[in-house]
Amino acid sequence: MRKLNSETIAVRAGIDTDTQHGAVVPPIYLSSNYTFKGFDQPREYDYARRGNPTRSQLAQALAELEDGAYGVMTSTGLSAIMTVIQLLSPQDILVIPHDCYGGSYRMFDHLARRGLFKLVVVDQNDNNALKNAIALNPKMVWVETPSNPLLRIVDIQAIADIAKAVGAIVVVDNTFLSPILQQPLNLGADIVIHSCTKYINGHSDVVAGAIVTKDQQLGVDLDWWANCIGVTGGAFDSYLIMRGLRTLAVRMRQHQESAATIAVFLDNHPAVSHVYYPGLPSHPQHQLAKTQQSGFGAMLSFELAGTIEQVKILVDEISLFCLAESLGGVESLIAHPATMTHAGMEPVARTAAGIGDCLIRLSIGLESVDDLLADLSDSLDSVLASI
Numbered sequence: 001m002r003k004l005n006s007e008t009i010a011v012r013a014g015i016d017t018d019t020q021h022g023a024v025v026p027p028i029y030l031s032s033n034y035t036f037k038g039f040d041q042p043r044e045y046d047y048a049r050r051g052n053p054t055r056s057q058l059a060q061a062l063a064e065l066e067d068g069a070y071g072v073m074t075s076t077g078l079s080a081i082m083t084v085i086q087l088l089s090p091q092d093i094l095v096i097p098h099d100c101y102g103g104s105y106r107m108f109d110h111l112a113r114r115g116l117f118k119l120v121v122v123d124q125n126d127n128n129a130l131k132n133a134i135a136l137n138p139k140m141v142w143v144e145t146p147s148n149p150l151l152r153i154v155d156i157q158a159i160a161d162i163a164k165a166v167g168a169i170v171v172v173d174n175t176f177l178s179p180i181l182q183q184p185l186n187l188g189a190d191i192v193i194h195s196c197t198k199y200i201n202g203h204s205d206v207v208a209g210a211i212v213t214k215d216q217q218l219g220v221d222l223d224w225w226a227n228c229i230g231v232t233g234g235a236f237d238s239y240l241i242m243r244g245l246r247t248l249a250v251r252m253r254q255h256q257e258s259a260a261t262i263a264v265f266l267d268n269h270p271a272v273s274h275v276y277y278p279g280l281p282s283h284p285q286h287q288l289a290k291t292q293q294s295g296f297g298a299m300l301s302f303e304l305a306g307t308i309e310q311v312k313i314l315v316d317e318i319s320l321f322c323l324a325e326s327l328g329g330v331e332s333l334i335a336h337p338a339t340m341t342h343a344g345m346e347p348v349a350r351t352a353a354g355i356g357d358c359l360i361r362l363s364i365g366l367e368s369v370d371d372l373l374a375d376l377s378d379s380l381d382s383v384l385a386s387i
């Protein structure tokens with residue numbers, strides 16, 4: 001059969017697979033355990049921590065969407081990361097970007113402090129720093145692109161090339177773009193991880209994660225680890241995520257169309273001193289984003305003119321953007337990284353990562369873009385009036 005396009009894979013996940021009743025939408029298997037057919041005759045599934053049919057259908061769809069060999073569903077994005085980290089031993093070096101997701105950074109930092117592995121933090125856009133880190137022969141190189149919250153882009157293929165040359169495993173956190181807009185395994189990565197909490201589920205009602213590997217055996221190993229440490233995902237969550245997944249492609253299309261419009265609006269607004277959006281030609285890695293991604297995504301950040309006082313006015317005035325963490329849902333969100341998503345970082349590390357007090361992050365939802373623009377315009381006018 002011809003290889004299917006992403007839209008089709010996402011829509012058709014598990015559809016028309018019910019052999020018992022011919023249900024179009026696959027049933028949920030909520031049972032925690034499964035009978036043996038007879039003495040010493042196990043079936044495919046025995047216990048739901050280890051395996052579940054609903055979860056398998058979703059994992060399979062995500063593996064296909066990422067063009068990988070094997071998918072593993074986990075209870076959260078962080079537990080997907082925790083599972084991947086099991087591949088490291090105390091003498092191993094893990095190289096991470098200095099501006100990775102705050103929760104990932106906190107986990108890496110605290111596990112390294114306990115001696116589970118050695119951590120090297122670098123600015124992956126600084127070629128010398130990156131080369132020096134790779135020269136240490138790391139076991140694993142972590143990549144997150146676009147980065148959170150500054151939307152920096154790193155060249156996955158270039159990093160994979162130098163990391164592979166020293167035998168390192170390359171992991172990409174693909175949460176910000178989803179497999180619809182970026183496929184890291186086809187750019188040389190070995191493992192992709194997702195917080196399915198974000199775009200993949202897309203409706204802000206599930207916390208979950210996923211791992212997809214290029215290599216079948218590595219996937220089997222990580223599946224073993226997910227069961228071993230007890231972080232596999234739940235059946236009901238998997239069902240909801242599959243339902244969200246069906247509209248992923250159309251959601252991403254509308255999300256990013258609105259984000260592009262809003263980025264241009266903010267870029268021209270006097271209350272905004274800088275906009276971070278890879279779709280703007282002024283973005284330092286705009287060309288790289290164009291070639292490496294198949295869209296610019298729907299996350300953007302900006303520096304508000306003024307002080308923390310103006311930030312407070314903006315978040316008080318705005319009405320169609322909820323002041324909340326997370327991202328990638330149908331509803332628009334506004335976040336203040338310094339006091340919210342990145343509050344767990346040491347202030348020194350936060351400043352080094354370029355996350356100042358006036359940085360605002362937006363997750364552009366699926367509301368009418370005209371309504372979102374009007375809301376932003378009114379709120380920014382209040383900010384201007386206060387300066």
Ligand SMILES: *Cc1c(COP(=O)(O)O)cnc(C)c1O
Binds near residue numbers: 173175195
């Ligand atoms: C949210 C997020 C995570 C963590 O996922 P959870 O589902 O919240 O555990 C990891 N990486 C990125 C880029 C994220 O946005």
